[in-house]
Amino acid sequence: MRNLPKQWKWLVVTLCVVVGLVASSAIAQISQNESKTPLQPAPDCQLTGALAKLCPPTDTPTPTPPIIIDDKSKFFNAIATKLNPLPTPKTYEYLILQEYGGIFATTNPQIQLPPKVAFDTAKETKAFQDTLKQVRVNAGLDCFLQAPAAASFNTILRTTPIPLKSGKGKSDCLRTFETTSRFWHRSSNQKILQKIRQGQLQPIMRKVAPPGSSQHLWGLAIDLGQLNPRQTQILNQNGWFQTVKGDQPHWTYLGMSMEELIQLGFKKQVIGRNTYWLTPLLTDK
Numbered sequence: 548m549r550n551l552p553k554q555w556k557w558l559v560v561t562l563c564v565v566v567g568l569v570a571s572s573a574i575a576q577i578s579q580n581e582s583k584t585p586l587q588p589a590p591d592c593q594l595t596g597a598l599a600k601l602c603p604p605t606d607t608p609t610p611t612p613p614i615i616i617d618d619k620s621k622f623f624n625a626i627a628t629k630l631n632p633l634p635t636p637k638t639y640e641y642l643i644l645q646e647y648g649g650i651f652a653t654t655n656p657q658i659q660l661p662p663k664v665a666f667d668t669a670k671e672t673k674a675f676q677d678t679l680k681q682v683r684v685n686a687g688l689d690c691f692l693q694a695p696a697a698a699s700f701n702t703i704l705r706t707t708p709i710p711l712k713s714g715k716g717k718s719d720c721l722r723t724f725e726t727t728s729r730f731w732h733r734s735s736n737q738k739i740l741q742k743i744r745q746g747q748l749q750p751i752m753r754k755v756a757p758p759g760s761s762q763h764l765w766g767l768a769i770d771l772g773q774l775n776p777r778q779t780q781i782l783n784q785n786g787w788f789q790t791v792k793g794d795q796p797h798w799t800y801l802g803m804s805m806e807e808l809i810q811l812g813f814k815k816q817v818i819g820r821n822t823y824w825l826t827p828l829l830t831d832k
């Protein structure tokens with residue numbers, strides 16, 4: 548430097564100052580960028596146990612477990628607004644609901660349900676039947692059903708012949724209390740009826756209903772002869788199902804589709820060539 552001309556000395560000093568300023572500016576920019584970069588989780592955050600406690604909380608939501616409703620609850624939800632009070636287990640009313648009560652789960656607003664699972668007297672039964680719009684079915688003699696059930700059955704008959712069991716409407720279709728009582732006493736007795744009234748299931752209940760408890764009193768059941776698979780399918784498609792276990796000729800108008808029955812908790816049971824749609828209250832296999 549001492550031997551350089553004066554102008555060269557100034558040039559060297561100026562260059563040093565410029566290079567210094569540029570370098571310090573670059574360092575400042577790098578440190579600023581680093582401060583904006585978020586902290587990366589430490590590799591230990593991939594671990595579990597004590598080390599994981601040191602990691603920041605994650606945003607992963609806790610999965611909610613699905614709510615599972617069993618068939619009995621589905622069924623009781625469906626009948627809750629139609630029966631008050633609801634029958635309690637080990638009573639006569641619960642037994643009747645279990646064996647014949649599928650109809651109380653119907654969602655079809657046209658169907659008129661009785662206010663209780665079983666009537667006690669002929670007078671009480673007649674009073675309910677007098678509130679029904681009863682329509683003649685175009686089969687057999689004097690066969691009447693509740694209006695929506697009759698309309699459905701007559702629609703089927705337009706394309707598909709379906710035989711009644713006896714051909715006598717007063718037996719196969721809407722019955723009086725006196726008729727159901729006569730049928731009961733022809734097949735059973737007072738002693739068995741007493742056990743049923745104590746809430747004990749008796750095998751005869753699947754052939755004939757105790758007086759006052761038959762779906763035939765409500766105009767929602769019909770007894771049919773031997774059917775082929777096509778006839779059975781058409782009945783199902785029009786809201787008719789076999790709902791009393793083992794009572795093969797007995798068909799109930801539920802006015803719903805098979806899919807709805809499943810959603811309402813009905814149990815499907817195939818016995819021989821028959822498919823029954825039973826309440827989920829049945830406990831026997």
Ligand SMILES: [Zn+2]
Pocket residue numbers: 763768769770796797798
């Ligand atoms: Zn029947």
